[in-house]
Amino acid sequence: MEPQRTSVDPPIKLAIADSLRMKIEKGQLEPGDSLPTLHELTTKWNCSITSAREALNLLKEQGLVSGGRGRPLRVRGLGAQTRRSSTRHQWEKDRVHEPEEERRKAGTSELETNKPIGDVDFTATYSRIPASKDVATALGVEEDSDVIQRVYETKDRKTKHRTNWSVSYIPVSLISKNPELLDEKNEPWPGGTQHQLSTVGIEIMKVVDEVTSRMSTTVERQLWGLDTGVPMLRVRRISYDRHGTPVEISDADYPADRTVLEFMTELKEW
Amino acid sequence: MEPQRTSVDPPIKLAIADSLRMKIEKGQLEPGDSLPTLHELTTKWNCSITSAREALNLLKEQGLVSGGRGRPLRVRGLGAQTRRSSTRHQWEKDRVHEPEEERRKAGTSELETNKPIGDVDFTATYSRIPASKDVATALGVEEDSDVIQRVYETKDRKTKHRTNWSVSYIPVSLISKNPELLDEKNEPWPGGTQHQLSTVGIEIMKVVDEVTSRMSTTVERQLWGLDTGVPMLRVRRISYDRHGTPVEISDADYPADRTVLEFMTELKEW
DNA sequence: GAGTGGTCTAGACCACTGT
DNA sequence: CAGTGGTCTAGACCACTCC
Numbered sequence: 001m002e003p004q005r006t007s008v009d010p011p012i013k014l015a016i017a018d019s020l021r022m023k024i025e026k027g028q029l030e031p032g033d034s035l036p037t038l039h040e041l042t043t044k045w046n047c048s049i050t051s052a053r054e055a056l057n058l059l060k061e062q063g064l065v066s067g068g069r070g071r072p073l074r075v076r077g078l079g080a081q082t083r084r085s086s087t088r089h090q091w092e093k094d095r096v097h098e099p100e101e102e103r104r105k106a107g108t109s110e111l112e113t114n115k116p117i118g119d120v121d122f123t124a125t126y127s128r129i130p131a132s133k134d135v136a137t138a139l140g141v142e143e144d145s146d147v148i149q150r151v152y153e154t155k156d157r158k159t160k161h162r163t164n165w166s167v168s169y170i171p172v173s174l175i176s177k178n179p180e181l182l183d184e185k186n187e188p189w190p191g192g193t194q195h196q197l198s199t200v201g202i203e204i205m206k207v208v209d210e211v212t213s214r215m216s217t218t219v220e221r222q223l224w225g226l227d228t229g230v231p232m233l234r235v236r237r238i239s240y241d242r243h244g245t246p247v248e249i250s251d252a253d254y255p256a257d258r259t260v261l262e263f264m265t266e267l268k269e270w
Numbered sequence: 271m272e273p274q275r276t277s278v279d280p281p282i283k284l285a286i287a288d289s290l291r292m293k294i295e296k297g298q299l300e301p302g303d304s305l306p307t308l309h310e311l312t313t314k315w316n317c318s319i320t321s322a323r324e325a326l327n328l329l330k331e332q333g334l335v336s337g338g339r340g341r342p343l344r345v346r347g348l349g350a351q352t353r354r355s356s357t358r359h360q361w362e363k364d365r366v367h368e369p370e371e372e373r374r375k376a377g378t379s380e381l382e383t384n385k386p387i388g389d390v391d392f393t394a395t396y397s398r399i400p401a402s403k404d405v406a407t408a409l410g411v412e413e414d415s416d417v418i419q420r421v422y423e424t425k426d427r428k429t430k431h432r433t434n435w436s437v438s439y440i441p442v443s444l445i446s447k448n449p450e451l452l453d454e455k456n457e458p459w460p461g462g463t464q465h466q467l468s469t470v471g472i473e474i475m476k477v478v479d480e481v482t483s484r485m486s487t488t489v490e491r492q493l494w495g496l497d498t499g500v501p502m503l504r505v506r507r508i509s510y511d512r513h514g515t516p517v518e519i520s521d522a523d524y525p526a527d528r529t530v531l532e533f534m535t536e537l538k539e540w
Numbered sequence: 541g542a543g544t545g546g547t548c549t550a551g552a553c554c555a556c557t558g559t
Numbered sequence: 560c561a562g563t564g565g566t567c568t569a570g571a572c573c574a575c576t577c578c
Contacts, residue, residue: 053545072544093538214501229485231483231526263533264478265356317549339564
């Protein structure tokens, strides 16, 4: 039985939630274990069912618990984590001068996913649009100037859940020499963006990745098939050419429960 | 007036939340604007006050809204963002061979913060502990072997809120030659970890940052003074010496609403 | 069909904010 | 002091899962 509660002092939902959280952190409740039912909580804590529910809601918000819908709530384990490494940038560059069959085998970072191809639907959507303020600033061009927006998405063929999403912007002026780059029908392009840019004489020399995170919205949770309490990682990648001019920016979203971003920095010798 | 709702179909709390979310995304409600009061929502949507509250709760979970406690709820803006760049690793290495006064001025990444020193309390806590499985694997040493754990924390002197937190692990065998490295009284060490390691002949040649994100817990929200709906970024940094052996790992937490992590990758010329 | 959580009602009382 | 949101009660009804 839990201690007598006085009128003020921590809300009962917090007391319940913290007690359960501690059990999870101490390992008394392991991933996969069922939590106490709502009914058990109400009698154990002598509270209404709503308070018990609010406590469990807190744990769901925090991503510690999932389930429900007729199933008991269970402690969430860490699913398989996909590693996305910044060494991929160099790897892709190395493949630009390989023959097309080689590049075709390699896949692209826009499409990169752990699933066998064929189990996913890939779409690429190109649009010529005026640059938004944000995009224009990042690319160092005038606002409303002509850019091509390329949206990449993959979905699991069975579940229809999104598995990959990114959007990329390139000033049209940089690539209009090669009309094939303006046509989404050429996607997926063997060798990816770096090869595309190489066809108009652009060599990427530097890539800057900016990483932030925010909570997923209800809509995103549906699209990706996420539990509540799963944040999204947002990576803005800015690619620079030989002159240090930004030539492409790309924003990608990754569900944080299945993603580790890896960045390598080599330091100069003393 | 909102349309008639049928019995099945999206829960009313979702309908309310999505309607408000769309207004925010379209800019009809700008950062700082007040949301409708609970009472207004109940009459507009013809629902109970609990449903209205649940809708607002969803928006708070998603970090779109903050306030409350006698104040009206308001649309949350993006606060000032601190940039943490991976170029810092090289920058710190460059300073290792500078005289002590120089290093002292420079500050260290463990302490790095935007606030003037003197407005924050800095603490460093060292403990010799047996390596956990996780730490042992990352460092490539035996489980339970002797490591030094160093916990760094800064707090805002006025608000008492945490502004910085990280924990670092080094195998004791690597640094026991220099007993000063085992004493927390020598913190903050001018020049930081890279200089500390240089005193026992270790040169860091490669740093790998692993970035993940997870929702903040209620306890963390109190410690850091965070709103609900703010995820934490977690960075595990692994530093390698000349032989490619991992010599230090460090886990740092950053509140995602005020942090951008930046990573630079230079590519080799064709 | 029994049991689970998900949604919702219709209130009450409180702490806190602002005037 | 009036008004806000925060917490809580004591239920009801539903969809879903599992047996």
